[in-house]
Amino acid sequence: MAGTVQWIAESVQEILQISGLTLQTFLVLCATFLLAYVVFKRPRNLPPYPAGRVPVLGHILALGRAPHLKLTAWRRQYGDVFTVRLGMEDVVVLNGYTAVKDALVDRSELFASRAPHYLFDVMSDFGKDIVGARWGPGFRQRKKFITAALRNLGMKVGTGSIEENIREEASCLRNRLLM
Known part of the structure; x- marks a missing residue:
């Protein structure tokens, strides 16, 4: 050796x-x-790319001033599911009812999370609150806790809610501003 x-x-x-x-x-x-x-x-598990990809810019120049027309032409050529590179990000384009239903209804767990936002990730403790959390067990646990806490604090629908108090305060504020 x-x-x-x-x-x-x-x-x-x-x-x-x-x-x-x-x-x-x-x-x-x-x-x-x-x-x-x-x-x-290029990740291996993505649908096919259209030709004409430029490094760093991706397909932005190929889309031109009427991107909907170019995406429609690519749909005829590559099918209902294809990948477009926008800048440095790969974007999977879904066309047609069956492709969208398959992705958003039949496989909703795979597509439920938020897209990564790198600048926000660097500037904050991303994922530790309900706003920036990715979909998963942690998000569901936080959502359940926040819903229970708000319900206990009076944020419920119907009798016993604080909606009437909010309406009364808004009415007083409106009357005060009109004076």
Whole structure:
């Protein structure tokens, strides 16, 4: 094992000396290629892409001024489900009643969560409250707790609710503003 690692290190040094590269330049090149691979790789489980994808911009230029017409043309070519790259994000486009029903009704658990919002994630403790939580057991637990707490505080429908108090206060405020 040690002999193999030493042989690889000697081979890399020999290649660098022949090509005139320094070790720092070689490492920068490797890091650049690795970063480009991670950023531009396409997930394997997505529906097909239309042609004409530009790096970084995606299909934004191909959509033009009438994106609905271009999406309709792509629907004829690629079917009811296809992927469009908008900027650096992949967006799956669903067309037709059966595709939308299958995704949003039959497989609702898979599509129930919110989309990631990276800037908001960085600036806050995203996912620890009800507003930013992703769909799942944690979200359902928080929702159940908040609903019970609001119900106990008088936020219920019908008799015993605080709706009448709110109406009375709103009426007093309106009368005060009219004076």
